[in-house]
Ligand SMILES: Nc1ncnc2c1ncn2[C@@H]1O[C@H](COP(=O)(O)OP(=O)(O)O)[C@@H](O)[C@H]1O
């Protein structure tokens with residue numbers, strides 16, 4: 270895809286970041302932005318929780334169908350509501366349109382965390398975790414069905430996701446399969462570094478404790494057993510070789526011990 274689309278439509282579960290990322294793409298790309306939930310609220314003269322409460326979900330879905338139809342020719346970026354794909358007519362509208370549809374894919378854990386923090390989704394408020402999970406499973410293939418691209422969002426900031434999407438349309442990516450796989454790799458790299466950052470936090474707690482009880486930073490037998498245990502636990506996994514464990518653990522442990530020693534030195538100043 271090297272030609273810039275007239276309309277870019279974001280789909281995905283509630284809390285996936287459609288509104289936030291859509292606004293950010295429009296800012297980075299200097300284009301217009303339309304949020305279908307906002308358009309519905311303006312039409313109804315009520316907030317979404319109010320529409321659900323006083324008119325019911327069916328009425329909300331009727332309003333939604335109308336704004337989805339209008340949105341496919343919008344000159345800019347459109348954020349849909351998470352439920353658009355449950356309506357067959359909306360799916361057909363999206364698939365028949367010239368708009369480029371992007372599925373912002375996330376994970377259940379991160380999404381629930383964000384939604385609980387914000388409290389604005391009527392469907393979440395009355396739903397158990399199990400039915401929420403079922404809704405997730407039901408919708409995932411429907412987002413896939415309407416999407417031209419799937420962008421993996423786990424571990425990425427909204428600005429990073431927006432930059433990835435803007436890059437899609439500046440001639441840097443025209444291979445759908447490669448783009449999707451790279452999006453997953455970028456997300457995994459961020460999860461790896463988030464985990465390393467967390468590990469370093471624990472290492473520094475260890476440094477503080479070792480200093481308190483007067484223990485040496487370097488404990489060679491502990492390093493040997495850590496590597497041996499990892500090799501035993503990953504023996505069945507063809508992707509993780511002993512060499513990989515040795516190489517990565519050497520880097521991690523060296524960096525961690527240097528960090529511990531630095532903390533201890535600072536503490537002694
Ligand atoms: N990639 C992200 N990383 C961290 N927080 C995010 C991310 N995307 C969205 N959020 C936060 O999650 C909440 C829900 O995002 P929102 O854009 O409203 O999602 P949606 O429109 O898909 O329901 C907001 O508080 C937003 O700031």
Ligand SMILES: O=C(O)C1=C[C@@H](OP(=O)(O)O)[C@@H](O)[C@H](O)C1
Pocket residue numbers: 281282283284287288306317349350351352353389390391392
């Ligand atoms: O998933 C859904 O069915 C809904 C998602 C909401 O939009 P977001 O996806 O922007 O949260 C909003 O349209 C309404 O609360 C219903």
Ligand SMILES: [Mg+2]
Pocket residue numbers: 287288289306348349350
């Ligand atoms: Mg939204």
